[in-house]
Amino acid sequence: MTGTTLDDYTDRYARRVRGMTASEIRALFAVANRPEVVSLAGGAPYIAALPLDAVGEMLGRLGTDHGVTTLQYGIGQGTLELRERICEVMALSGIDAACGASPDDVVVTVGGQQALDLVARLFLDPGDVVLAEGPTYVGALGVFQAAQAQVVHVPMDSDGLVPEALEAAIAEQARAGRRIKFLYTIPTYQNPTGVTLTEQRREQVLDICERAGLLVVEDDPYGQLGFEGDAPAPLRARRRDGVFYLGTFSKTFAPGLRVGWILAPHAVRDKLVIASEAQILCPSGYAQAAVSTYLGTMPWREQLKVYQEIYRERRDALLAAMADLMPDGTTWTRPGGGLFVWATLPDGLDSKAMMPRAIAARVAYVPGTGFYADGTGNGAMRLNFSFPPPDRIREGVRRLASVMEQDIAM
Numbered sequence: 001m002t003g004t005t006l007d008d009y010t011d012r013y014a015r016r017v018r019g020m021t022a023s024e025i026r027a028l029f030a031v032a033n034r035p036e037v038v039s040l041a042g043g044a045p046y047i048a049a050l051p052l053d054a055v056g057e058m059l060g061r062l063g064t065d066h067g068v069t070t071l072q073y074g075i076g077q078g079t080l081e082l083r084e085r086i087c088e089v090m091a092l093s094g095i096d097a098a099c100g101a102s103p104d105d106v107v108v109t110v111g112g113q114q115a116l117d118l119v120a121r122l123f124l125d126p127g128d129v130v131l132a133e134g135p136t137y138v139g140a141l142g143v144f145q146a147a148q149a150q151v152v153h154v155p156m157d158s159d160g161l162v163p164e165a166l167e168a169a170i171a172e173q174a175r176a177g178r179r180i181k182f183l184y185t186i187p188t189y190q191n192p193t194g195v196t197l198t199e200q201r202r203e204q205v206l207d208i209c210e211r212a213g214l215l216v217v218e219d220d221p222y223g224q225l226g227f228e229g230d231a232p233a234p235l236r237a238r239r240r241d242g243v244f245y246l247g248t249f250s251k252t253f254a255p256g257l258r259v260g261w262i263l264a265p266h267a268v269r270d271k272l273v274i275a276s277e278a279q280i281l282c283p284s285g286y287a288q289a290a291v292s293t294y295l296g297t298m299p300w301r302e303q304l305k306v307y308q309e310i311y312r313e314r315r316d317a318l319l320a321a322m323a324d325l326m327p328d329g330t331t332w333t334r335p336g337g338g339l340f341v342w343a344t345l346p347d348g349l350d351s352k353a354m355m356p357r358a359i360a361a362r363v364a365y366v367p368g369t370g371f372y373a374d375g376t377g378n379g380a381m382r383l384n385f386s387f388p389p390p391d392r393i394r395e396g397v398r399r400l401a402s403v404m405e406q407d408i409a410m
């Protein structure tokens with residue numbers, strides 16, 4: 001933490017560090033992870049659904065049989081073997097050779113998080129504006145804030161980002177003489193709302209950005225975790241110019257390996273590699289081999305279906321419990337995939353102020369304020385359904401609803 005009287009270093013920090021504070025989610029995790037608390041606050045995939053014995057055996061062999069390469073330094077861009085596998089994964093959602101996706105333009109990163117940081121490093125000067133959905137991913141807010149950029153939220157509805165609001169935001173920034181560098185968007189099963197941008201709006205959003213000369217940073221950790229049919233094709237499958245596509249194996253395989261990627265326009269690829277080498281020299285050889293061997297030798301497409309089934313059942317449990325138990329005036333999203341539901345509370349309730357009472361009642365969620373750069377959002381909360389089993393989800397909603405009823409009565 002910066003700026004406290006306990007911190008002797010306050011006067012020495014770089015300017016960009018002054019606004020750095022722990023995210024609401026990080027601060028919550030310590031209490032939310034206590035066993036007696038039903039945590040609807042997390043965002044962790046349900047790793048226990050992996051074939052852990054087989055994965056463990058595969059990981060062991062990477063050390064014993066291939067240690068000379070997997071434990072060695074590698075190239076900054078990431079191994080060709082993994083970049084080829086990544087292209088197979090992207091092809092599943094329609095980002096294929098026909099739309100210009102090539103292993104040559106993939107840069108392997110330490111999770112989607114480093115991918116975001118690299119894009120920020122390449123494009124953001126202090127004071128630049130980034131447009132993002134309101135609400136948006138908390139980890140992206142942290143990255144943009146560290147880059148001293150200003151996040152301007154664009155409203156969404158149940159069909160995703162509102163194109164007219166995007167146009168209005170662009171016009172307003174232009175009037176104010178501020179430079180917008182890119183639109184950051186999570187079009188599919190968004191974190192934190194679970195909302196998906198419709199087919200028609202995808203085209204509109206791309207057209208608007210193209211006309212305004214804005215780059216698009218498409219963050220897609222959840223696109224392959226749909227449980228109501230396929231999502232509309234990613235933005236990158238529709239346009240090859242000006243769209244950066246960020247992917248990760250954190251939700252489809254294992255976040256502990258910290259492997260993600262960027263598919264970048266060819267002209268930018270070298271700069272991304274140079275920036276990444278300055279940060280990390282090269283991604284972990286062992287983790288890359290783990291992912292490429294998993295993709296090459298294990299039934300990963302079937303595993304996606306396993307996750308989809310489990311998450312559908314848990315989403316259904318959450319929505320059913322909310323319909324049965326939530327106080328009148330509460331509304332919520334109905335995601336077709338991903339890990340999250342976004343609930344809007346009855347007028348007058350404040351999700352941030354209610355948090356200590358929720359923890360005392362042994363349930364945790366993330367207050368909506370964590371997902372806005374401007375501190376708004378206290379009338380909403382994010383609820384996770386990927387990690388707790390259905391009976392715990394229902395118990396969590398029961399506890400949450402009774403805290404809300406008490407707050408309404410206050």
Ligand code: PMP
Nearest residue numbers: 111112113137191219248250260
């Ligand atoms: N983007 C979004 C929208 C996310 O939800 C997450 C993880 N919660 C990430 C990026 C980063 O994940 P990772 O670094 O584990 O790939």
